[in-house]
Amino acid sequence: MRLALDLFTIVAVTLGAIFFLAGTVGLLRFPDTLTRLHALTKADNLGLGLVVLGLLPQATAPLGWIGLIAVWLLALLSGATVGQLLAEAVRPPEWDQTRTPDAPPVGHPNAPEASSHD
Amino acid sequence: MSGTTLFGLCAAALVGLGLYGLICQPGALRKILAFNLIGSGVFLLFGVIAQRGGGVLALAGTGADGDPVPQALVITGLVVAFAATAIAVTLLVRLAETSARGTLEGDEPPAPESSDARRT
Amino acid sequence: MLAALFADLMDLGGLLLVIPLMLPVVGLLLALLVRGRTLGRFALALLLLGLAAAAVIAAAVATGDQALHYQLGGWAPPLGVALKADGLSAVMLLTTAVVLLGVGIYAQRGFQVPAGLPETRRSLAFWTLLCGIWGGINTVFLGQDLFTLFVALELLTFSAVPLVALDGRSETLAAALRYLLFALLGSVLYLLGAVLFYGTYGTLDIALLADLIAGADTLPPAVPVAAALMTVGLLAKTTLFPLHLWLPPAHAGAPPAASAVLSALVVKGSFFLILRIWFDLMPALLTLTAAQVLGALGAAAILFGNLVALRQTRLKLLIAYSTLAQIGYLFLIFPLAAGSSSVALTAGALQVVAHACAKAAMFMAAGLIAASLGHDQIRELRGSGRTLPLTVLAFGLGGLSLIGLPPSGGYLVKTLISAAAVDTGQWWLYLVVQAGGLLTAAYLFFVLSQAVPGPRQPTPPHERPRLAQQLIVLALALCALLLGLLPLSAVDLLEIGRPAAADSGAVSALLADAWTLDKLWASLWPVLIVAALVLAVRYRQQRKPPRPEGTSATLSPGRALDQLDHLLRQWPVAGLLLLVLVAALVQTMLVGG
């Protein structure tokens, strides 16, 4: 029984680690912010989920389980929101993908001298 | 070489790095960041000392959670450092809004400037 | 009945120390809830109570002839935190209470809540932060735990910095930010030193650490490093030359009442900790080279600060640079400690007290003059002596203490330092003290020669100062001036709680002939010559059309001095010097030890 559980842990955690690797590769290789975002949110949620799943047999029941699952649920929630927020923020009005790298920063809408002009 | 020693060396390096940033980076926000780096280095060193101090506990067989005194002091220190960062950041934002600059370098006129101005 | 109350209070013993610790803190918290005009009066009542508590503690220390100790929460160090009031702490507590009460009375007007308003930004910030400074500095004087002292230093800094920026002009904001960042650098270095002490000895209590350090056969390498880091960190907060980048703009830019507190008290908090480190924590480690490094910086501060002060055209900047110079005197005592630590410590403590009273009076006097004239340009002070006779008199009297003329506290300081310098064969210290006094005399008389003559101002003053404000400024100046007349037994109070030194009586021996006619005259005549010279220069300037570039006839050296000051106050340069100081101090202790 112990052996089976350990095997389960090894398989799940390894899978999770591979998803993290995939996410990282996506983050590095994908061409623009939105596709990178896509790679990231998929990969890290699944990765963390698998790691949590794999750790369940090693944790003490039931408090340890609750803690682990709560971590994953919260990570899911914040991951989803973050994806949404960042997507809203970086979406160019005309889906313009030829951004100049490191364009000079512009006035913050909150700064007093940026008179409202929109 | 144990992990604890490794973290101790890391703390020393963080202090050095932060000192360099605090002195050489012109932007005031970068100085605030550098101050936080030094602070984290100091706290880390304290944590290393706490971990080493846990040795007596391990000998006594009551677990190895480290010396709680430095840990408590680090918590206090973190809160104080946060307050310091908050004041510094607010001062800086206010300074930038009133004088349109975010740096402390070369900002002050030399002392006799006023008399120079009157001479010309 | 009062006597009975007093006796009851004395019976409390160490518990008394909780009062100066907690009274300001409670005041700080409650001030957030107090509304309207009550705020200023509430703070004043608190300050009066604080003065009473400080007096009771000083009396308890003096009558008991031993330091008061208290263990907070009943936990003994190393686990718990202890408080201690020796004679030195008691004197500092009393000085703080007196100066703060003076400032509190003075500030009743400027920081009053206008009728009909619940509060204003300036009033709430000033009174709460004043309580914060008070609580921080009292904790510094009483704390015996290096980490508690760190928190106290931060309380002091966080309360002092916003006061600098209270006027909200961009140059005061910049000054406050510089002050904050440099002070934070200082605190973090101090904390690093404390951490190393804990790592080496497993305690942060000063008394326990002192025993452990004194008892060790070989010095662990962490100790000199920690000592150097803590000292330099505290130097950055005390603004010893050449780490003075933030002092002039910050002290000159704050509102006068705040400048008085900053100059008179706040920089002394970190200096007090330097005293604790070098005289209580590890007296044996103060090698002659390390002491001479500190002494040389002090000497440089005296000469440099006074010379730059002479070049200033604004009164408040002049006073700020004079603070820079006066801080230098505090560090002259380190090389003297080799001869007699009690003489050195007495001189240091007297200088703290005398300068606190004198400088608070001078900053507030300058504030009244500036309020009345609408500016503080030294060359345009004409007539202010007629309009504000009491204030200009207070300014002058405070200045006499800075020069070191009898019977002021400054005179005692200079007598002690000079005599000890001659005794230990360190003539350069003697020369620096004398030269510093004369330079101070030069700028003081220059200011007075501008302010005193001239008719009553034709234009009505911008703001008529209250008589109470003028009187309290005068009273503080008189405190500084008459400090020297205190009986010698008052000086003995400083010795209480210190390990009985072999050289007890050294102070009284040195001070014994301070009041001979010879000595008095010797201190007086050079100052008179300087006064005459200043008057002559001024007379000549009046005959010729005034040259606008300031006081000094020697133009190019003066410009070079300004350039040097400007260079030293660049952030990277000051940072570099700070690092050099750390390295140098470690070096001296490793080699000398």
Added chain:
Amino acid sequence: MTTFLLGAAAFILGTVTLGLVRILRGPGNADRMLAAQLLGTGGVAALLLLGVATGVGAVSEVGLLLALLAAFGSVAFVTGGGRSSDASAADTRGAARSEPE
């Protein structure tokens, strides 16, 4: 088992380290934020692995805290003006004029 879990933690940390190249390279601040986000999730995973492996108690609560606050970086990113440097090429709002190169 402990060795495996520690190894997995080291592996995940290693991969997210690679992701840090995005923080260095950018190009936009949003990309940097993405890398920080990945580091956040990976950090939580590594933390849980470490906690179980070394038997340090209450580690899942630390993970809970990290997961709870994970979104805050991005919230600050959206509410602050960090996005402006990304969208600046397209986002030519009159008031917020960018300086010429």
Added chain:
Amino acid sequence: MTSALVVDAALVLLVLGLALWITAARAAYGAAVGFVAYGLLLTLVWVRLAAVDVAMTEAALGSGLTGLLLLGAAARLAPYEADEHRRRPGTVLRVLVGVLCAAIAAGLAAVVLLLPDPAPSQALAVAAHLPATGLGNPVTGVLMAYRAVDTLLESVVLVPALIGVWSLSTEMGWGGRPGFLTPCRSGSALPLLARVLPPFGILVGIHLVWAGADDPGGKFQGAAVLAAMWILVMVAGLREPPPVSDRLMRFLLVVGPLCFIGIGAAGIRLAGAFLAYPEAYAKPLILAIEAGLTISVTAVLGLLLAGPPVPEPQYQRQSRRRS
């Protein structure tokens, strides 16, 4: 345990790499993003150092709230950053500073390697006296009993810091609402997050305070989480920050420290020393103080991030422009 050493080495490399980035990055915003990641890694380091209480504080305060503060500031300061590089000190100066910093770091490293072995420690003394406090968590014991005065002073230090932040408003702005956290232009995601997350967050925060007596956790960690939730709600525009003159808010700000001082003073009578607790009631009294401090620290942390007050018209304008 070499595999543990590998993890530690990886962590150290990551931390140092990020510290380098924070120091050397060209733009402040990028450095601030790096700082958020850096705080997260430090949390892992604290776990490796078996300091779970500190790890929680670092996660909530060092990484979470400080990151929020710095990112917000970096965004606000971006327009003024343009000519910073020209103000860099000259090469000679930088090299000198660099050499000295390296020397100091090397000296510290040497000191670390030469720290005494076995290390001195208070751990046994703390454990021996812990039953007298009724607490199970030694860190809480240090914070609330042995070194209660540090905790008291620290909670007091936050108040002048907040007043310092407030005092940076204009005279006109006094009495208004803090202006740093005006609601963001609302997509759908942020208000959703601000509705879903706080119930969890409040639960976790209160749990941390409550559990802190016996398990890792405590008032500062809990308060930081609660403050973060409050900030989220304010940023999403669901609640406005209270005006600085709000009387209830003022009371909440000071209730914790005042309660601490009051119970401490009662200790003079009941337990023979200031800040001592009578042994029979030690735990309930400590929990009462912790509850008060949690309220006050939450309020202070939230308001520190909310910034100085602005005049009401400006506040409304900012909100409108951004929504």
